[in-house]
Amino acid sequence: MARHIYRCPLRWSDMDAFGHVNNVVFLRYLEEARIDFMFRLAPGNGSTSFQGGSVVARHEIDYKRPLVHRHEPVVIESWVTKIGAASLTIAYEVKDAEGPGTVYVRASTVVVPFDLETQRPRRITEEERSFLQEYVDDSADAGTTGPARAA
Template identity: 55%
Template sequence: MARHSYFCPIRWSDMDVYGIVNNVSFLRYLEEARVDFVFRMAPTEGDAFFRDGSVVVGHTIRYRRQLVHRHEPVEIEMWVSDLQSATVTIDYAVKDGDTVYATASTTMAPFDYRAGRPRRLTDDETRFFEKYLEDTRAVG
């Protein structure tokens, strides 16, 4: 199956007082990567999944190694680990080659903001996410 990679810059402000990337910054990295990934769903019409509405149901992050500030971006590799009719789980590996700094997982649900309630994935959304579906989990 396919995976998507996003190369995320590390900002000076991402560091904590100990000189390592703060744990909260990792959530921002994952968000940037996820938006880049999902925008590929409908690049000519904007992002269908976010345009029609979605919410984050939960995050899990396992920190493996310290990440320090540097000028080179860090790679965030993504794939889908679970796909249901009303949720999608995206797994991540924050890494440089074989060096993994964190593994993570985000579960999202499509949401109808006009009606104020969850909705089901559309057929187009399901087809998009199926291309990245793997039976492995990054967090465990």
């Protein structure tokens, strides 16, 4: 199982009044990683997979530690935990780039492919499913959100 790695820079404007990255900004970080994963890594030469549109149906975020502004980027690891007929679930960890990495956020997003022309959800294509399958990890301890698990 592969994980998509996205290096996300922190911006001065990301901070809140307490000097931490604001909770809402993490949604922007997840969006950047998701777009990099789904659009830049779309399968096949010249493929339009995922570029026809998608919508977010659900976000779930567990804030683990405060993240203060710094010049080094954070790493966002993304992987797929579920592929349905017309939706997929992406899990994330936002963490330090170096060493074992402090985890700041664990999150998941349900994404629905969307036909912009008809303004309706659509099914996941076989090409998309094949691409996503390379990133599937649906194991209970895959790092997704939820209560901590005993070692």
